[in-house]
Amino acid sequence: MPTQFSRRSLIRGITAATAVATLATGLAACGGESDAATKTSDAAGTVTVGRLSNGAATETKLKVAEVKSISALLPADIKKSGKLVIGSGTLPSGSPPLGFIGSDQKSLTGSEIDLGRLVSTVLGLEPQVQRSTWENLFIGLDSGKVDVAFSNVTDTEERKQKYEFASYRKDDLAFEVKKDNTWNFDNNYENLAGKTVSVGNGTNQEKILLEWKAKLEKEGKKLTVKYFQETNSLYLALNSGKIDAYFGPSPNLSYHTTQTANTPQATRVAGQFSGAGETLQGLIAATAKKDSGLAKPLAAAINYLIENGQYAKWLGAWNLSGEAVAKSEVNPPGLPLTNS
Numbered sequence: 001m002p003t004q005f006s007r008r009s010l011i012r013g014i015t016a017a018t019a020v021a022t023l024a025t026g027l028a029a030c031g032g033e034s035d036a037a038t039k040t041s042d043a044a045g046t047v048t049v050g051r052l053s054n055g056a057a058t059e060t061k062l063k064v065a066e067v068k069s070i071s072a073l074l075p076a077d078i079k080k081s082g083k084l085v086i087g088s089g090t091l092p093s094g095s096p097p098l099g100f101i102g103s104d105q106k107s108l109t110g111s112e113i114d115l116g117r118l119v120s121t122v123l124g125l126e127p128q129v130q131r132s133t134w135e136n137l138f139i140g141l142d143s144g145k146v147d148v149a150f151s152n153v154t155d156t157e158e159r160k161q162k163y164e165f166a167s168y169r170k171d172d173l174a175f176e177v178k179k180d181n182t183w184n185f186d187n188n189y190e191n192l193a194g195k196t197v198s199v200g201n202g203t204n205q206e207k208i209l210l211e212w213k214a215k216l217e218k219e220g221k222k223l224t225v226k227y228f229q230e231t232n233s234l235y236l237a238l239n240s241g242k243i244d245a246y247f248g249p250s251p252n253l254s255y256h257t258t259q260t261a262n263t264p265q266a267t268r269v270a271g272q273f274s275g276a277g278e279t280l281q282g283l284i285a286a287t288a289k290k291d292s293g294l295a296k297p298l299a300a301a302i303n304y305l306i307e308n309g310q311y312a313k314w315l316g317a318w319n320l321s322g323e324a325v326a327k328s329e330v331n332p333p334g335l336p337l338t339n340s
Contacts, residue, residue: 047121047310049114050317052102056255057111060317062310066124070304073297074123078147084125086116087146089137093231097255097318098152099131111251111318115168115302116150118310119286122301135202138162141289148294149287152249154204154275155334163287165331166298169315170323171275171282172250173205176257176267178238183245185271193221195244198234201227204275204282204335205247211338239265251320276335283325283332295330302328 042048045065050057071079078084088108094100099110108129120127130146132139137153140146141163155165175185175197185191189212199206206225213223226243228234235256237243246253253269260266275282286302288294305311306327315321 047114047118049111049118049314050109052104052107052109053097053318054103056097057318058316060313062118062313064118064121064305064308064310067122067301067304068124070122070297070300071124073300074125075293078125078294082126083128084116084120084123085145085147086113086120086127086129087137087140087149087151088113088129088131089134089149089151091131091133091136092229095152095231095249095252097251097320098249111314111320112150112152114314114318116148118305118314119150119298119301122304123297134200138202141287144289147288147292148298151287152251152284153287155283155285155332156204156207156276157334157337158207159287160290160331160334162290164290164292164295165283165285165287165334166295166302167283167285167325167329167332168302168311169284169320170325171204171284172272172323173208173247173275173282174250174253174272175270176238176246176248176253177244177270178241179266179268181244181268181270183270185273187271187273189215190219190221192216192223193219194223196224196226196242197245197247198226198228198237198243199247203248205249207335208273208275208277209247235265238267245270251323276333280333280335282335283329284323285332299328299330 045063046061047064048059048061050059088099090099097110098112099108102109108131113129116129117127130140137149137151141149154171155167177183192212193216197209199209209225213225216223228237234246238246250272257267257269274280286298288298302311312321312324315324
């Protein structure tokens with residue numbers, strides 16, 4: 001992802017150990033799924049973003065209400081139900097700052113959760129968040145148990161065979177290494193030769209990394225790819241030297257590098273890459289089942305938030321302003337079927 005490396009501090013006054021302990025405790029309390037973060041005390045016409053964020057965001061009240069001309073675009077079944085079921089693929093360990101257990105150790109919070117709440121309000125629907133693993137996020141969409149995913153899903157041409165998209169944020173990927181590791185990606189896949197890199201299973205970044213692995217193998221070079229089910233296990237492997245780098249979403253990695261600064265587990269970002277490859281800026285998008293009729297009203301709601309300032313304030317609250325897009329598009333060009 002070819003954009004900025006630095007962000008304002010995402011967390012104040014807590015240690016990495018405290019943050020990890022809070023997250024683990026919160027997940028135990030929460031269980032398999034939760035809509036706790038959507039049940040707030042906000043007055044009608046307001047949505048508070050950045051709640052319970054443990055310092056990862058600035059709590060901000062935004063004025064927003066249903067826009068009848070946009071909610072009229074909703075499919076009849078969704079409008080009749082009065083709710084929008086939002087998928088969050090953040091089990092088991094959370095994915096701060098995008099989706100994680102808040103400071104009350106039970107409520108789901110995060111930038112993606114907050115955008116889902118804002119969009120739901122514009123559409124005149126009650127947001128209900130269902131948590132799952134990343135893989136089960138798409139099973140939920142396929143089965144109809146989830147209406148839309150707000151979960152850092154990259155727009156790709158392959159996914160368009162089954163899903164429709166409304167873009168809302170730039171998709172930047174990054175490599176994270178131990179702070180004392182001098183290796184850098186330098187936008188060159190050949191620098192991965194001989195390295196062991198972890199990546200999330202079933203993700204866009206896995207597709208890109210495996211294509212680089214295949215190219216290196218043709219050149220007689222080796223890239224080892226490893227997978228971990230839990231974030232804590234991943235970072236234990238990174239800190240112990242069992243892996244050289246982690247390839248993941250830039251917001252998550254930026255959050256973690258700030259969280260671990262001035263600790264023995266300190267890390268740094270060692271390079272970025274667009275989630276859509278070398279020639280196209282990747283985009284993160286609200287994701288619904290193909291032909292559901294949701295992409296158009298979702299894009300209209302996001303564009304309303306962009307035009308009226310709530311979108312910029314939402315990104316600013318979560319320290320993600322550098323990932324803003326000028327407008328939401330329905331099914332924009334995404335990661336090609338074959339891409340490196």
